[in-house]
Amino acid sequence: MGLNAGPVPVRVDGCVKAGLLELIDHALEGGWTRRRACGVLELNEDRARRWRRRRGTGSGLDDAPPGPDEALHALLGWEREAILRLFDHWGEVDRSHRKLAHRGSRLETVFVSESTVLRVLRAENLVMPAPPPHEPPAARPWPDWVQYRPCQVWGHDFTAFPRAGRDALGLLDLVSRKWIATLLVVHNHGESEHVQAIYTIALEAEGLLAEAEARMIAPNTEELLPILLAVSDGGPQMISGTTREFMALHALAMHVGRPGTPTDQAHIESLWGHVKGEWPHLEDIRDPAVLQAELERVRIEYNTVRLHAGVGYVTPDDEHEGRGEQIRKQRREGLRRARAQRIAYRRSNPTTRT
Numbered sequence: 552m553g554l555n556a557g558p559v560p561v562r563v564d565g566c567v568k569a570g571l572l573e574l575i576d577h578a579l580e581g582g583w584t585r586r587r588a589c590g591v592l593e594l595n596e597d598r599a600r601r602w603r604r605r606r607g608t609g610s611g612l613d614d615a616p617p618g619p620d621e622a623l624h625a626l627l628g629w630e631r632e633a634i635l636r637l638f639d640h641w642g643e644v645d646r647s648h649r650k651l652a653h654r655g656s657r658l659e660t661v662f663v664s665e666s667t668v669l670r671v672l673r674a675e676n677l678v679m680p681a682p683p684p685h686e687p688p689a690a691r692p693w694p695d696w697v698q699y700r701p702c703q704v705w706g707h708d709f710t711a712f713p714r715a716g717r718d719a720l721g722l723l724d725l726v727s728r729k730w731i732a733t734l735l736v737v738h739n740h741g742e743s744e745h746v747q748a749i750y751t752i753a754l755e756a757e758g759l760l761a762e763a764e765a766r767m768i769a770p771n772t773e774e775l776l777p778i779l780l781a782v783s784d785g786g787p788q789m790i791s792g793t794t795r796e797f798m799a800l801h802a803l804a805m806h807v808g809r810p811g812t813p814t815d816q817a818h819i820e821s822l823w824g825h826v827k828g829e830w831p832h833l834e835d836i837r838d839p840a841v842l843q844a845e846l847e848r849v850r851i852e853y854n855t856v857r858l859h860a861g862v863g864y865v866t867p868d869d870e871h872e873g874r875g876e877q878i879r880k881q882r883r884e885g886l887r888r889a890r891a892q893r894i895a896y897r898r899s900n901p902t903t904r905t
C-alpha cells in the first residue's frame with residue numbers, strides 16, 4: 552500500500568500499519584532516510600512516528616472507535632430500572648410500549664421516548680401483553696325454509712355520498728344479485744320509515760305487495776311461511792321496534808348480521824363497492840336530484856348490461872328472471888362445438904412442421 556495505490560488512507564487497520572512500519576524499518580536498514588521511505592510510501596512522516604510510539608508502548612495499532620465509550624445522552628441505570636418497573640405495573644393496562652412511555656411521563660417517574668422503552672424491553676426479552684383474543688359469536692344460518700332462488704332473500708344497507716349530502720339505501724336480491732330499488736335520504740338521517748318505504752317499493756316492483764297486504768288481514772297461522780328473508784346489519788334503523796313491526800305485519804322474516812362482521816351481509820356490501828368503483832362519477836355529484844337520476848340509470852345498467860361473476864357471468868336480470876341457466880348452458884354447448892370444429896378443421900387441413 553502506498554507504492555501503487557496512492558496516498559495511505561486516513562484510517563487503516565492495525566495490520567496495514569504494522570506492514571508499513573516494517574517497510575520503513577527495512578528501508579532504514581538499507582541506508583534510506585525516514586523521510587525518503589515515507590515519501591515513496593506516500594505516508595505522512597508524523598503519522599509514521601506516532602504509529603512507532605504506539606507500537607513501542609504496546610497500546611496497539613488499531614484505531615479506537617470514535618467518540619466516547621458511552622454517549623453523553625445515554626440512558627442512566629435508574630431510568631432503565633424505572634422502565635422495567637413500569638412494565639411490571641402497567642404492562643397489562645397499556646399493552647403498548649408507546650403508551651408505557653407516556654405513562655412514565657404522566658406519573659413523572661421517567662421521561663424517555665417510545666423507541667427507548669421498546670429497546671429496553673427487547674434487551675430484557677420482554678414482550679408487551681397482547682389483548683385477549685376476540686371470538687365473534689357464531690354466524691346464524693338462514694332458516695331452513697329459505698330456498699335458494701330469487702325473491703327469497705333480500706338485503707339492504709346504506710352508503711354515503713357526502714358531496715351530495717345524501718345516503719343511498721339500496722335493496723338487493725342476494726340470490727340473483729338484482730339491484731331492486733334505491734332510496735336517497737339526507738346524510739346520517741336514515742330512519743326506520745326509510746327501510747319500510749324501500750321494502751314497500753321493492754315488494755310492489757316484484758309483484759309481492761298484494762300478498763304481503765293479504766297477510767296483514769288474514770289470520771296468522773304457523774303453517775304460512777314468511778314471504779322472504781330480509782338481511783341487514785345491526786344498525787338502529789334496521790332493528791328498531793317499528794322496523795320489526797313492519798316486517799312482521801308484511802310476513803317478512805328478519806336476519807341480522809353479527810356486530811362488526813360485514814361479511815354476514817357481504818353481497819349488499821359488495822354492491823356498493825362495485826357501484827362506486829365502476830361508476831366513480833357518482834361520488835362527485837353535488838345535486839341530489841342528479842344523483843337520484845344517475846343512480847337509477849346505473850341500476851338499470853347494473854341489472855341488464857353488466858355481467859355478474861357471482862351468478863355465472865350473466866346479468867342479474869337474467870338470473871332473476873330464470874334465463875341464467877339457459878345462457879350458461881348455451882355457452883357450455885358453444886365451447887364444446889367450437890372445440891370440435893377446431894379439431895375437425897385441423898384434421899381436414901394438416902400442416903407439416905419443418
